[in-house]
Amino acid sequence: MAQKPNIPKGTRDFGPLEMARRNYIFSTIRSVFALYGFQQIETPSMELMSTLMGKYGEEGDKLLFRILNSGEKANEAPEKGLRYDLTVPFARYIVQHREEIAFPFRRYQIQPVWRADRPQKGRYREFYQCDVDVIGTDSLVSELELIQIVEEVYKRLGIRVCLHLNNRKILAGIAEFIGAPDKIIDITTAIDKLDKIGLDNVNKELSERGLSNDAIAKLQPILALQGSNDEKLATIADLLKANEIGSKGVEETRTVLDLAKDQTLPIELDLTLARGLNYYTGTIFEVKALDAQIGSITGGGRYDNLTGIFGLPNVSGVGISFGADRIYDVLTELNLYPASMLDATQILFAAFGDDELRYALKWAKQLREANIRVEVYPEPAKMKKQMSYADAKAIPFVAIVGGNEMQSNTVMLKNMTTGEQTQVTIEQLINKL
């Protein structure tokens, strides 16, 4: 008895329609990346555990897929694991290949990543990221370019988005300001939930995480910040003016906003934006679709010392990652796919007999040389069956070949939309298509 086929939890098959749509997303993103001079690389699906561990925080380590060698037991520390994102393997790549790279290095990378998370909507165990990073410069022009890329990609895809911007140095400054510099991770993950769970619950969580009432009280004016980006920035600048790192963050953010002032993309300074990944040190951003509720569809930030752990200190980088699978879900939900995406067959040859089939194959060859997408029905089946096939695949034209057509060196061209048909020569056919 055949076993019932299935695939592992949190993974998916992609059929022809899904692949056409996914390729549309990938090629849109790829072509924008190329406009800014980014070049593609790939890295292996698996990395050494020593490369992966400790880079994503405690939670991240738990979500790593481990690869066991044969005979290895699950409780032993495995040598290899599947990559969790593309940024850490990229940092490893940089350090390993530093002699071959001209800095600042601009690379993009479109590959799947794996997380042993519990799946739910918009959340998979295998999904694609489209990462674009500049490494080897601390110029905030790189931030601007990434913002421009975000704007252009979503303009081309037709998705309305808002970019949320913050800076880890501001968050660090806030932590120092309220007298709890060592609690920065606790503070950021708690305030990140502000719009989700509300102010009271955030304060409660901060308290549970060990912040003093005094510290929580000092945080309130920051949580309550309202107004335009400039107003928020002015307020936070004033609060943190005596704080060195906070003021640096404010200054960086001011510069980024100023550089980006001509962009049409809505940019919102969001001091509650934290982002979990521990390696960010400066600008952080996250992009949300305005017309769909699926969480963030793009995110990233600046990391000053990611390569340091691999032995190459003082190399600053900044990058973002487009979540292709979530973009797919947004495009599907909003029905934003262009009609011409499929590279569908333009014409099907339907033959009545074996001689007609050979005749059709000759015609098909010539049409393909004229760059027309052609299918020949591979057997002289009943006309009804051949027509049904064309219909099911939404092929717009059928060329019917019978004895009469062969004698006159023509085919009967049927327009499947209007139903009209005319007898045409090959020149006429090529012109029509």
Next chain:
RNA sequence: GUGGUCAUAGCUCAGUUGGCAGAGCAUCGGAUUGUGGUUCCGAGUGUCGUGGGUUCGAGCCCCACUCUCCACCCCA
């Protein structure tokens, strides 16, 4: 990792207090031997997620596992 939820034909789903396994769509054949999408007629389809238990009898009740979806956690 915690809590909940779901699983029946290729797909979407009905299925009575526990008593022969159902519908629509899709597929296939025919009405129509040179014409699809519309119409009419006919046909096939199931380890009822998997394994155990209760019962004379289980799609239905009980237990375990797997998968789906959802909320946490976290994240693209």
